[in-house]
Amino acid sequence: MKSIDVSGIQWVKSSYSGGNEGECLEVADHIPGIVPVRDSKNPRGPVLLFPTAAWTAFITGVQDSPA
Template structure:
């Protein structure tokens, strides 16, 4: 099972929760069971955060219901 993204092989997509502005450019990658790789699209060669899928789901839930803005 692959858990660490190979930067050359990962297909990144902009999160649907990014509003498209210059200050909100979060990209995520699929295909890593149990883990969600997250990066800043303005710095594609920079660090990647590897979040547990449950933590990402909790974060997205907080954004959706307005607890996180």
């Protein structure tokens, strides 16, 4: 997978992350074919790039799992 410049993208934190002292992930939308993910506590740290289909499967699996 090619590298991308993530310096100017808009990061989004889950609405479920309130009260976690920043212990959550942030994702970036609207980048064709990939979903960048980073640790909200370390915004200058590494960014993981997931194919959109893999990220969608992950989210579906989390939503379908018992609480």
